Amino acid sequence: MAATYHRADSENGDHIDDPSEDAIFMLIDDLNDSDSTFVVIQPDEDDPTWYVSVAVLDTGEGYEVVCRDTRSRERDVTTSDNISDIAHEIVLRLKGRSRPRPTS
Numbered sequence: 001m002a003a004t005y006h007r008a009d010s011e012n013g014d015h016i017d018d019p020s021e022d023a024i025f026m027l028i029d030d031l032n033d034s035d036s037t038f039v040v041i042q043p044d045e046d047d048p049t050w051y052v053s054v055a056v057l058d059t060g061e062g063y064e065v066v067c068r069d070t071r072s073r074e075r076d077v078t079t080s081d082n083i084s085d086i087a088h089e090i091v092l093r094l095k096g097r098s099r100p101r102p103t104s
Contacts, residue, residue: 003044006094012036017044025087033060041090050074052090067093 003017008027012035016023019041027039033056042051050069057064062081067074080086 005043006041007044008039008041010036010039014039021087021091024090025083028054028063028083028086031056031063041094052093054086054090065089 005018008014008016008019008024010027010030012030014027014030014036016027019027024039024041030036031039031054038053038055040051040053042048049071050067053066053068055064055066056062057079062079063083063086065078065080065086067076069075
């Protein structure tokens with residue numbers, strides 16, 4: 001079954017449909033600088049127009065957060081080492097974009 005709103009996928013293959021703030025926190029907390037360096041959250045669509053990605057910084061300490069929307073040409077890049085703050089900000093962004101998938 002597809003996600004109703006969005007999905008989260010990490011480099012190591014972890015996948016969560018409609019992730020909660022706690023699930024996003026756990027995905028970020030599991031990131032490392034070897035085999036799981038990023039997680040992407042985006043609508044569960046064939047050609048998503050926006051995404052949020054979180055990646056481990058090259059230094060191995062902290063994270064880069066990229067919010068991209070191709071329709072509005074938005075691109076916001078920040079860095080942080082506080083996973084709770086990152087997960088909370090992502091959830092706030094997702095709430096503003098959440099529209100249920102149409103049922104057939």
